[in-house]
Amino acid sequence: MEKSVIVKDITKKYKLYNKNSEKLLDLLLPKSYGEEYFALRNVSFEAEKGDVIGFVGVNGSGKSTLSNIIAGIVPPTDGNVQTNGKTALIAVSSGLNNQLTGRENIELKMLMLGFDKNRIKELEPEIIEFSELGKFIDQPVKSYSSGMKSRLGFSISVHIDPDILIIDEALSVGDKNFAEKCLEKMNEFKAKGKTMFFVSHSIGQMKKFCQKALWLEYGELKAYGAMKEVMPQYEAFLKEYNAMSKQEQKKYREEQMKRRSSALV
């Protein structure tokens, strides 16, 4: 099988500052100020063409950071990502300009993604058709509901014909009808052998759709493999975590938080 995404030793560090002056000193002086925080640490995995991979993990485990790095929006601090083909990220807040109409946003977004004039003209009617916005397409985006916005964002992203598609919680907003339409479109992509990453808290949706799962825990790769193997482990963990008392949960979180800041490394 051909590899489509190779992620090697990705680390993403953020700096946490307690004061604004620390931030300034860190910028100006060679000495390091502030506390380092690992959003991701030494994450490596490979995806093959046609893989549909679900990212699982509790809130703040680094799923969105990883999606952003694979999509090429955020640079990693260390390590590298190799992607074969065009990537597209679909997120709920996908950079639409509120003052402009839906139609104008389509052109704007595609220009930003590097499409030329003719290709945009060609794709525009399809996108409008798929988004089901009707006459709202010529209204400013600020008048859209959140569902309409995500529909527009999703329509644009799937029509730019990406080879690697990353879907970050974007399907939780649309109604059932549209979600089904999206799943249909994604099955179409699956059949074409495109690679997809899927971030969602809906375990049911994930089981139905993904063959592989990647479990992130506090910025580190906990498990990666077939859905059948990883998901039961994750579910067992969730069960255990939920069974803990409030205090135990808090202790657990604090312990993990310590592991992620550099002070103790």
Place this chain on the structure above:
Amino acid sequence: MSSALTVLKEQIKHFYLVRRLSVYEMKSANSSNYLGILWEIINPMIQIAIYWFVFGFIILNRGENFLPWLMAGIVVWFFVNPAITQTSKSVYSRMNMVSKMSFPMSVIPSYVIFAKLYQHLMLLGVIIILLGFTGYLPTVYILQLPYYVAATVLLLFSLGLITSTLSTIIRDVHNIIVSLMKVMFYLTPILWVLDAKEHPTIVNIMKLNPLYYIVEGYRASLLGESWYLIAHWEYTLYFWAVVIILFLIGSSLHVRFRDRFVDFK
């Protein structure tokens, strides 16, 4: 040097993108009010009227010739001032629109400047007509006007590369620039000018400001006074030296930091 070439190449390669994005920039700035783009004419006219009244009659008592003199100089200020303040925040305020690291970031300041340029050309047209009514019909000297427009754009772009990078890293830079521009308004010969024979030193110091060259150049072409760029050729050389130095500094700053712009969001 190589970063200057990178920036220049990006500008040429993505000129279509700059043009389209600047149109949208203008649309989204003016779409929510009824008079829309007309405000870009109305607002300067009101300001010219009040400066004419206050400085022409009350403070300086400059009499009849003050109005054409004021209009010919201030017209470029209505371009330079918003362009400088808005390019300085252009990069960080648009980071969420940029959904790819490969996006040619250096087009952001340039499309913001272009959006302002269209409005400037409109206002310039109106001012030329008004000057005709006050007895200053266009002369052969107006042929040098395109040169000054181009010189202004290049100065703004070189400056914009520096300010947009710095204020992305440290937001306060933007506030400094906004205040500085208020000071510059009085240090550029827009409302008043010193006689070079009476105060040669002060005038020479004021001439270090490249905007001095632009404002006087606009005046020379609109009021039909002289071939300013040839008559003051040493000053022309100085101006271009400043622009080139600013551009070299700006492009190296921009290229050095642009991969990390998204981390400063």
